[in-house]
Amino acid sequence: MPPINTLLFDLDGTLLDTAPDLVAAVNQVLLHEDRPALPLAQLRPFVSGGASVLLRRAFGDDRESPLFQRRLQHMLDYYLANIAVHTRLFDGMSAILEYLESQNIPWGIVTNKPGWLTNPLLDALGLAERSSCTISGDTVAQKKPHPLPMLEACRRLDRPPEHCVYVGDDSRDIQAGRAAGMLTLAAVYGYVPEGDDPRCWGADGLLQAPDEILPWLAQRGAVT
Incomplete structure (x- = not known):
């Protein structure tokens, strides 16, 4: 692998x-x-x-x-x-980002949210400078589930897709990541509508909470 x-x-x-x-x-x-x-x-x-x-x-x-x-x-x-009145990192996510940064493991964002909303939101939360790469819904000609935004992130980070993991809470996230050649994790803790079963999305793993990300990576030797 x-x-x-x-x-x-x-x-x-x-x-x-x-x-x-x-x-x-x-x-x-x-x-x-x-x-x-x-x-x-x-x-x-x-x-x-x-x-x-x-x-x-x-x-x-x-x-x-x-x-x-x-x-x-x-x-x-x-x-x-009123873009960041109540919006916060999910519980446990702050520690994950800090750990990745301490290990010099770049992290980034690929979202369908347009840049005119993504950028002020990240600025308000102090995340804009921390993200190594941010691809918004209008950065390239296609949105997820098309793989183009994922591939653009890889290009900007100078990373092959097969060395990347994409985490998302919608089936289109997993579809886009898989089509780009990445490993994928389904964020079951996110906004999954009733009746939509993440087990059917084809992800490489399911996350019930953000703090399961690092153990999953550790099993694959990505972190210690």
């Missing part, structure tokens, strides 16, 4: 728990229209699908309708202005 020397993470639902701020943005739109706010637990499983999926869950709109587009803009404007 090729040596593992790089870790790449999905952002929402894998590296960061962004659900509280994204759901707050949805609820801002609901309250603006005199509708009741929805509980975090109801929308949390759909956060990895992005803003459009969250709004459709809240309103049931056709995403092509003018009303949907106005609501989406309202949501995104509010989210950008």
